Amino acid sequence: MTVTLADVAARAQVSPATVSRVLNGNYPVAASTRERVLKAVDELDYVLNGPASALAAATSDLVGILVNDIADPFFGIMAGAIQAEIGGPGGRAGGERLAVVCNTGGSPERELTYLTLLQRQRAAAVVLTGGAIEDAPHQAAMDAKLRKLADAGTRVVLCGRPQAPETGAIALTFDNRGGGQELTGHLIGLGHRRLGYIAGPQERTTTRHRLEGHRAALAAHGIEEDPRWTVHGRYDRRSGYEATLELLRRDPSLTAVVAANDSVALGACAALRDSGLRIPDDVSVAGFDDLPFSIDAVPALTTVRLPLAEAGARAGRIAMGREEAPAGGIAVVRGELMVRGSTAGPRE
Amino acid sequence: MTVTLADVAARAQVSPATVSRVLNGNYPVAASTRERVLKAVDELDYVLNGPASALAAATSDLVGILVNDIADPFFGIMAGAIQAEIGGPGGRAGGERLAVVCNTGGSPERELTYLTLLQRQRAAAVVLTGGAIEDAPHQAAMDAKLRKLADAGTRVVLCGRPQAPETGAIALTFDNRGGGQELTGHLIGLGHRRLGYIAGPQERTTTRHRLEGHRAALAAHGIEEDPRWTVHGRYDRRSGYEATLELLRRDPSLTAVVAANDSVALGACAALRDSGLRIPDDVSVAGFDDLPFSIDAVPALTTVRLPLAEAGARAGRIAMGREEAPAGGIAVVRGELMVRGSTAGPRE
DNA sequence: CACTACATAGAAAGCGCTTGCTGTGACGTT
DNA sequence: AACGTCACAGCAAGCGCTTTCTATGTAGTG
Incomplete structure (x- = not known):
């Protein structure tokens, strides 16, 4: 069938071995023979059987990209950049690799299962993006899995994720802590003393690091934090909206709201507006990530730009072995404070 | 190694056949034997060899999702919904399937190559999202490919894409034409007579259909279109910004700008603001898709909501054979006009 | 001109798994 | 008590490709 x-071999009057060699092109084949084979391939419309090839050669051209939420541009941008470098079809890479992105939805089990699936497929490389989940058993399981993948020859790269020690993985870590500190420092510099903070989900490293940065800035300026000023939520607009209302309820005298990311900040802006407060006259708002839409908020969002595309591209190159891994297996990627209209001095 | x-068989003191059957669970195996096998699997930390399994069984658990731009939430939302239904790991589906999303970047060649790659892997199903490219040779090549995939037993579903006749593919098509007509009709109803239109790239079906809808609305109200009122660009913010400036240059008397999608509309808003024009007092702006951020624009964007998540979910279910295909292999998915603050009557 | 060296092509042995078919005891039936 | 039935388990034949090793014709060398 x-x-x-x-x-193909029969049609080209050669042995299967020769056809294989023509197709893989790593063995001398006479030009005339090659052409005959190629012609037969074309005429028969032959398509290589991936599994068979992978089995025999004990390698595969699959590269996995794990993301927490594919609908979130934060991940979409990174994934796109990674994929572009992996080369997918048409990319600059020579061999064609199937770069596939897997959506974990932030679930620990799915993360692990996808890794197993990729291990099954004997993936050539795996790139994990975004923050990790801070749950000891899960982290141990992940580390073990990554270790096993690395041992099996799969290149493992973490992009925007903290280093996983002892796993052989290469990490491109975002400096969420530093960015958070700089951002809150900026607000304090403007004169703010009562700052609300809308954090992401509790158990994510990204959430913790950004919050730590925020607190470090407060501490550095001798501002004592009121526990009422911090609310946890998800990394989405809705959560930002609700958290802001909660914050306002707890302490209506806040003069600034720092959000876990830009989507949350947008929600915060909406909540403030709906509460009759002006931005930044009454309350300043700051985000994180600098996603494309952040500049379109009115007023434009002050935020910390993370070079998502650049980091993703680099991760992709490292995964393909086209760029050397950073010394020590880890590189810290810094963010850049983008001061825009959504922050100003407090009203009084 | x-x-x-x-x-595993050796360790469990059974034959390889039995182990395989335990793992695939479609053949009677005594409980005691099964347990012994499972124990051995666990102890040895055995991971099935995907390619070998796929080769022997002549099937694979790979499902491909093709998107034009993974960094665009339009595709991200659909892809996420599809993937959730495919069941990826942890999904509701029983058998674990590796749902992978492939980023074509809108390039015809990559689209085709990804399809070949998926064909190689003997993918169980393929879902193509977003508009198609209107280039006869490419379309013919695509159709042939889809036909071949379908013949090989791969289920092919088009989500938000026009039907591909004679290919055996099932289509969930967005009613871009109807949505566009309704949107422009709304603007005309408000009293606008001079409407600029920022279209997407020339060769995409989505672009053409939305534009046709726009023109149909104009025609229906007896408005003669000025060719200067239409500008083509990409589906992104930047393009919307530039196109709007161009539109303003060509005819400063325009009272409304209709954008190809929400990102473009956001760029248009920015350009108008930067030109000292108020929205909607001086110029009304309308988008398309109703992506999550559209409601956060100030003023909130009037747009046509496309049920991306619902359509994606349905496409996913059909791809998995968990939902019947629509009669005739095609279903039209309608959009819903969302009237918000960015549109109002013209100034004079 | 005999002999070695090289460039190609083929034969064949797997890669690790699935599955149709063939045992083989333990039961149930007349 | 003899025999048909089941319920399991194993054998072995591939699945379609890669690759090592070997064979062969040709070219280069003294």
């Missing part, structure tokens, strides 16, 4: 290598 | 089925 389906055309196989043997069929 | 790596653990194989045979190793």
Whole structure:
């Protein structure tokens, strides 16, 4: 039914071995023979059987990209950049690799299961993006899995994720702590003393690091933090909206709201507006990530730009072995404070 | 080196066949034997060899999702919904399937190559999202490819894409034409007579259909279109910004700007503001898609909501054979006009 | 001109798994 | 008590490709 290598070989009057060699092009084949084979391939409309090839060669051209939420541009941008470098079809890379992105939805189990699936497929490389989950058992399981993947020859790269020690993985870590500190420092510099903070989900490293940065800035300026000023939520607009209302309820005298990311900040802006407060006259708002839409908020969002595309591209190159891994297996990627209209001095 | 089925069999004191059957669970195996096998699997930390399994069984658990731009939430939302239904790991589906999203970047060649790659992997199903490219040779090539995939047993579903006749593909098509007509009709109803239109790239079906809807609305109200009122660009913010400036240059008397999608509309808003024009007092702006951020624009964007998540979910279910295909292999998914603050009557 | 060296092509042995078919005891039936 | 039935388990034949090793024709060398 389906055309196989043997069929092509028969048609081209050569052995299957020769056809294989023509297709893989790593063995001398006379030009005339090659052409005959190629012609047969074309005429029969032959398509290599991936699994068979992977089995025999004990390698595969699959590269996995794990993301927490594919609908979030934060991940979409990184994934796109990674994929572009992996080369997918048409990319600059020579060999064609199937770069696939897997959506974990932030679930620990799915993260692990996808890794197993990729291990099954004997993936050539795996790139994990975004923050990790801070749950000891899960982290141990992940580390063990990553270790096993690395041992099996799969290149493992972490992009925007803290280093996983002892796993052989290469990490491109975002300096969420530093960015958070700089951002809150900026607000304090403007004169703010009562700052609300809308954090992400509790158990994520990204959440913790950004919050730590925020607190470090407060501490550095001798501002004592009121526990009422911090609310946890998800990394989305809705959560930002609700958290802001909660913050306002707890302490209406806040003069600034720092959000875990830009989507949350947008929600915060909406909540403030709906509460009759002006931005930044009454309350300043700051985000994080600098996603494309942040500049379109009115007023434009002050935020910390993370070079998502650049980091993703680099991760992709490292995964393909086209760029050397950073010394020590880890590189810290810094953010850049983008001061825009959503922050100003407090009203009084 | 790596653990194989045979190793597990040896350890559990059974034949490889039995181990395989335990793992696939579609053949009676005595409970005691099963347990012994499972124990051995666990102890040896055995991971099935995907390619070998796929080769022997002549099937694979890979499902491909093709998107034009993974960094665009339009595709991200659909892809996420599809993937959730495919069941990826942890999904509701029983068998674990590796749902992978492939980023074509809108390039015809990459689209085709990804399809070949998926064909190689003997993918169980393929879902193509977003508009198609209107280039006869490419379309013919695509159709042939889809036909071949379908013939090989791969289920092919088009989500938000026009039907591909004679290919055996099932289509969930967005009613871009109807949505566009309704949107422009709304603007005309408000009293606008001079409407600028920022279209997407020329060769995409989505672009053409939305534009056709726009023109149909104009025609229906007896408004003669000025060719200067239409500008083509990409589906992004930047393009919307530039196109709007161009539109303003060509005809400063325009009272409304209709954008190809929400990102473009956001860029248009920015350009108008930067030109000293108020929205909607001086110029009304309308988008398309109703992406999550559209409601956060100030003023909130009037747009056509496309049920991306719902359509994606349905496409996913059909791809998995968990939902019946629509009669005739095609279903039209309608959009819903969302009237918000960015549109109002013209100034004069 | 005999002999070695090289460039190609083929034969064949797997890669690790699935599955149709063939045992083989333990039961149930007349 | 003899025999048909089941319920399991194993054998072995591939799935379609890669690759090592070997064979062969040709070219280069003294």
